[in-house]
Amino acid sequence: MKPQTPRQQLIYDYLRQKQTAQSAYDILDEFRSHGFRAPSQIYRVLNKLLEYGLVHKVESLNGYIACKQQHEIGKSTVAICNNCGLVKEIPTPDFVDDFENYNGWDGFTPHELAVEVKGRCSLCN
Ligand SMILES: [Zn+2]
Numbered sequence: 001m002k003p004q005t006p007r008q009q010l011i012y013d014y015l016r017q018k019q020t021a022q023s024a025y026d027i028l029d030e031f032r033s034h035g036f037r038a039p040s041q042i043y044r045v046l047n048k049l050l051e052y053g054l055v056h057k058v059e060s061l062n063g064y065i066a067c068k069q070q071h072e073i074g075k076s077t078v079a080i081c082n083n084c085g086l087v088k089e090i091p092t093p094d095f096v097d098d099f100e101n102y103n104g105w106d107g108f109t110p111h112e113l114a115v116e117v118k119g120r121c122s123l124c125n
């Protein structure tokens, strides 16, 4: 799936260039000159991009990154540097692919597993 509107393309391209997670407010500040006036307008675009699997929400940072790996929607893995804030999407480990087959769900039906790993990037090590 590709971005479907100019606004989706704009925000997707912006996130693709960034090495850190961007909040809706960061994106709003960047694109006020493009007619965005409220965070709700940004969230509307981000929700579409999330639905298409083109971006991920980094829950622990309350920000968004562009997807840069091949994987099923809802199975992303990101490494987050505690020092510089770099967020790097990494190839999905096998245990993420296996989680649906885990036999301990006890009736719960899992829909997505976003793995966020904190540590130090290669530059900050
Ligand atoms: Zn991804």
Ligand SMILES: [Zn+2]
Pocket: 081, 082, 083, 084, 085, 086, 120, 121, 122, 123, 124
């Ligand atoms: Zn770092």
